[in-house]
Amino acid sequence: MTRALQSDEICVITPTKGRPVQLRKMLETLAAQTAPPGQVIIADGGQDVEDLVVSFADRLNVMWLPCPEPGQIVQRNYAMGSLAPQIRAVAHIDDDIQFSPEAFGVIREYWNAQEEDPAGISFNLTNMPEQAPSMFRTLFAMNSRPFGRVWVSGYNAPLSGIDVSIKCDWLLGGATLWRRDILEKYKNPVGSVPWAICEDLIFSYPIGKSHVLLACAEARALHVDDILPQSYERARSRTRTAVLWRAFFVEQNADLSKVAFFWMLFGQILGRSLGLRHPTAEVRGQWVGTVQGFAHCMMCSFRRRRVAP
Secondary structure (H helix, E strand, O other): OOOOOOHHHEEEEEEEOOOHHHHHHHHHHHHOOOOOOOEEEEEEOOOOOHHHHHOOOOOOOEEEEEOOOOOHHHHHHHHHHHOOOOOOEEEEEOOOEEEOOOHHHHHHHHHHOOOOOOOEEEEEEOOOOOOOOOHHHHHOOOOOOOOOOEOOOOOEOOOOOOOOOEEOOOOOOOEEEEEHHHHHHOOOOOOOOOOOOOHHHHHHHHHHOOOOEEEEEEEEEEEOOOOOOOOHHHHHHHHHHHHHHHHHHHHHOOOOOHHHHHHHHHHHHHHHHHHOOOOOHHHHHHHHHHHHHHHHHHHHHHOOOOOOO
């Protein structure tokens, strides 16, 4: 068994850009921890929250890090260069996460209870919408149970709202405590993109093939954001992008199946078609985006080209 992880050996890295309200609430819950992390780095892509971050300096060992290029993955990677020497574990935390007071103490205890250091452990986001299991989901290789499973179609069952701690196939991108050496060894292939949907799945799933990935039920947190209804165009664009990134994920892993992926997409089109009986602009955009993503992926497959989101 390795040496126990201490609180001052944990660093939080939070990429942010133009979201001071969310960031303030996240920092308040960090400052209220019974076992606060030893270092906090706010990687600021907008370079506009310095005063906010500095205002927490009397409660947290926090630094404001202006980033030369925006993009959450780029900002996280940039912040790695500012880690204190004693840091052994790095928490990738989005700016819209809020923690229960004991969350960091509990996740550290769970880490130390393992026979060997895990590659990473996700916090438990307890307020995410439930994805109920169903025969329809099972038929189209996208069931939501068991938690943390990645199906052959490339669909990832959720990690949120778990009742017991679990071993899983993937980890959350914005609510996970990682071993420092894992982050230094493995690089995220997604890179600098405007919207990094599926980046956590793409990054963590290959790591889970050779390292232990866990989710801790008692390390509770909330995802709190002002999610407004999307316009038709935004919903269409984002849904199409999500389809392409999942196709990229399937292509990157030989144990996954393109046939199962297309079957899953067909099921999603059928499911979204039911929403067209009483469509909103967002629902119509999601349906069209799924169809466009499906068509683009089919075209790439016929031409034997890789999908390039």
